[in-house]
Every structure is written in structure tokens, then in C-alpha cells.
Amino acid sequence: MTKLKNKQTNKISILGIGNTLYSDEGVAIHVLPLLENALAGFENVEIIEGATDGMRLLGPVEEADYLLIIDAINAGEAGGTLITISNDDIPQYFGVKMSIHQVGFQEVLFASKIRDKLPNEMVMIGVQPESLVLGVELSDTVRAVLPDLVIAVVEQVKKWSN
Numbered sequence: 395m396t397k398l399k400n401k402q403t404n405k406i407s408i409l410g411i412g413n414t415l416y417s418d419e420g421v422a423i424h425v426l427p428l429l430e431n432a433l434a435g436f437e438n439v440e441i442i443e444g445a446t447d448g449m450r451l452l453g454p455v456e457e458a459d460y461l462l463i464i465d466a467i468n469a470g471e472a473g474g475t476l477i478t479i480s481n482d483d484i485p486q487y488f489g490v491k492m493s494i495h496q497v498g499f500q501e502v503l504f505a506s507k508i509r510d511k512l513p514n515e516m517v518m519i520g521v522q523p524e525s526l527v528l529g530v531e532l533s534d535t536v537r538a539v540l541p542d543l544v545i546a547v548v549e550q551v552k553k554w555s556n
Contacts, residue, residue: 403438404438404459404460404514404554404555405438405440405457405458405459405460406436406438406439406440406458406459406460406461406462406551406554406555407439407440407442407454407455407457407458407460407461407462407513408426408429408433408439408440408441408442408462408464408547408551409442409444409451409454409455409461409462409463409464410422410423410425410426410441410442410443410444410445410464410465411444411445411446411447411451411463411464411465411499412445412446412465412466413445413446414445414530415528415529415530416526416527416528416529417523417525417526417527417528417529417530417531417532417533417536418466418473418521418523418524418525418526418532418533418536419466419523419526420466420530420532421464421465421466421520421521421523421532421536421540421543422444422464422465422466422520423443423445424532424537424540425464425540425543425544425547426441426443426464428540428541428544429441429544429547429548432544432547432548433547433548433551436551436555438555439551440454440458442454444499448498448499448501448502449501449502449505451499451502452502452505452506455502455503455506455511455512455513456506456509456511456512456513458513459513459514460513460514460515460516460554461513461515461516461517462516462517462518462519462547462550462551463484463499463516463517463518463519463520464518464519464520464543464547465499465518465520466520466521466522466523466526467479467518467520467521467522468522468523469522470522471522472522473522473523473524473525473533473535473536474521474522474524474535474536474538474539475521475522476519476520476521476539476542476543476546477518477519477520477521477522478517478518478519478520478546479517479518479520480515480516480517480518481515481516481517484503484516484518503516515554517550519543519546519547519550521536521539521543523536524536
């Protein structure tokens with residue numbers, strides 16, 4: 395099922411996921427207010443704080459023409475490194491869980507895929523965490539790359555909006 399429309403009316407959803415209780419794991423939630431200001435002129439952009447909402451994010455994912463996911467990404471890089479993953483390179487699977495209540499974002503993507511309702515394009519932009527200790531503040535290293543993260547997100551939105 396392809397949802398191609400006029401570029402001006404394509405819905406771009408920006409989804410920030412992560413847990414703000416574990417320092418850099420909450421990078422996406424911390425950058426969302428900066429993105430609201432940077433993207434104020436884009437009427438076709440919706441910014442969603444997904445936090446750790448799991449399956450409640452199925453609707454916003456399936457309603458998007460283009461989906462940009464922001465998260466902490468452990469890619470084995472130096473803390474603060476920006477990482478971009480696109481489309482099929484974004485992990486989508488239903489993993490083994492200790493509880494039925496443990497549904498993560500990868501399962502949301504998997505559910506959308508089997509329902510044939512994935513967005514036309516998906517990009518995940520993340521930051522390699524430096525610290526995942528209990529605490530609500532970002533590490534200095536990750537806080538310092540927030541402006542670069544905003545620039546990367548805005549550039550992707552501009553590509554999809556042209």
C-alpha cells in the first residue's frame with residue numbers, strides 16, 4: 395500500500411522516544427522543545443513525544459507518510475556521535491520479552507510492517523549515549539550535540555518537504 399501524495403501535503407511525523415530517567419537515554423525528549431522552535435514554519439510536521447509508550451505509538455507511525463524517529467542509539471561509537479539509519483536498516487522485530495507488558499518501539503514497527511502500513515520512508519537519527527546511569531540530566535557530551543541533532547532533523551524535514 396503506497397500513500398504517495400503531493401509533497402506539500404505529506405504528513406511528516408517526528409517521534410522522540412526514550413526514557414528520561416536514564417540520563418542520555420532521554421536525548422530525544424530533551425531535543426523536542428528545540429525542534430518545535432526550529433520547525434515552527436512547517437505546517438505538515440507533527441512532533442510527538444513517544445517516551446516509552448510502546449504500542450500506543452502504532453497509530454502515529456501508521457498515519458505518517460514520512461517518519462523521523464529520534465532516540466539514543468548504541469552503535470558502539472564515541473559518546474555524542476550522531477547516527478542515522480534509514481528504512482529497512484531500522485530494526486523491526488518481535489523479540490523475546492520477560493513480560494507481555496514489555497513492548498518496545500521495534501515491535502511497533504514490526505506490527506506496522508505486517509499490517510502493510512509502514513510510512514513511505516523512515517529515518518532514525520540518534521545519538522550514541524555516553525551515560526545511561528539513573529538521572530534526569532543529559533551528560534555534558536550529549537547535551538553539547540543537541541544543536542547538531544536539531545540541524546540534522548531540520549535538514550531531513552526539508553528534504554521530505556521539497
